Amino acid sequence: MIVFPFTAVLGQEELKHCLVVCAIDPGVSGVLAVGDRGTAKTTTVRALGALLERAGAQMPVAELPLGASEDRVLGSLDIDRALRGEVAFAPGILSDAHGGFLYIDEVNLLDDYLVDILLDVAASGVNRVERDGIGYTHPARFVLVGSGNPEEGELRPQLEDRFGLATFVRTIADAQTRLAIVRRRLSFESDPEKFEREWLDVEHRLADRLLAARDGLENVQIPEVVLRQIVDICVESGAVGHRAELVLTRAARATAAFGGRHQVTHTDVALAAIPALRHRTPRQLAETPTAPAARVKLATARVLGLAG
Known part of the structure; x- marks a missing residue:
């Protein structure tokens, strides 16, 4: 099935950048995209999966639907093989997501028992299953991506903290951009194959850039002065938890790698700071x-001396 190209998505640049950062460094841990309905959140995530597949990055995108059973998520006894007298494990969604992305639309509506499962597996990187008299363990390391509308329900703080980055996706107000979105979507629906061909060169260029950033990530240096500034930003903004510094550091380094730089700059830190810290900075009473x-x-x- 042909999906809408990642590079053809208009108007959600922060979300797209956050996803690219996590593709470069899965250690950033994930992206939480909250905001208005109908703003291409799901389209963008699926488009990233197609881009990564085209790039040969071997980062699958597995989707966890609301209402999924525990067996479907964790895995269970393989019934077909059991009927043949064999005892075998049928992998679940967490196995499908290993090494890639686990995407949950309307993550704020996820059942509490599934939230508990995700928290446990995300912390350990291992899925342990005891079902029907058999035990099975497999690695389950994935980038967690969630989307939802906060007006429909709050996200549990423990799960929110597991997302390395967070972005607020708003309805675009600019009429010309909205018109361009409609035209692109109609063009895609009219002839998906032709539309895909038209964007293929741009998709390949982005894929090549992303793979180069992944390969060069370990060579990106973080000067001591920049590392201290990252800590100062976390302290001054009131970010809760020490995961804040780690995520901001990794996101800034991935941003530098994506820009083809071998050293993290103030620009990289500034670009990564809001998505890394906005959901770790508590809202005060009566604040928007x-x-x-x-x-x-x-x-x-x-902190970076950019004020004024």
């Missing part, structure tokens, strides 16, 4: 939902 991001932006400007 955008206040934590504004506080991170201000702290970043002060």
Whole structure:
């Protein structure tokens, strides 16, 4: 099945950048995309999967639907083989996601028992299953990607913290951009094969750039002064937990690698700071939902000397 090309998605640049950062360094841990319905969140994630497959990156995108059973998520006894007298394990969604992305649409509506499972597996990187008298263990390391509308339910803080980056996806107000989105979508639906061909060169260029960044990531240096500034940004913005510094450091390094640089710069840190810290900076009473991001932006400007 042909999916809408990643590079053809208009107007969601922060979400796209966050996904690319996690593809370069899965250690960033994931992306939480919250905001308005109908803003191409699911389309963008699926498009990334197709791009990675085209690039040969071997990072599958497995989707976890709401209402999925525990057996479907964890895996269970293989019934077909059991009927033949064999005892075997049928892998579940967590096995499908190993080494790639686990995508959950409407993650804020996920059942608590599945949230508990995800927290346990995300922390250990291992899925342990005891079912029908058999035990099975397999590695389950994945980049967690979730999307949802906060008006429909809150996300548990423990799960929110597992997402390395967070982005707020808004409805685009610019009429010309909205018109371009409609035209692209209609063109895609009219002739998916032709539309895919038209974007193939751009997709290949991005795929090559992404793979080069993955290969060069370990060679990207982080100067001591920049590392101290990252810590200062986390402190000044009020970020909760020490995962904040680690995620910001990794995201800034991946951003530098994507830019073809061998050293993290202030620009890389500034670009990574808001998605890395906005969901780790508590909202105060009577503050708007955008206040934590504004506080991170201000702290970043002060620490990096960009204010004024």
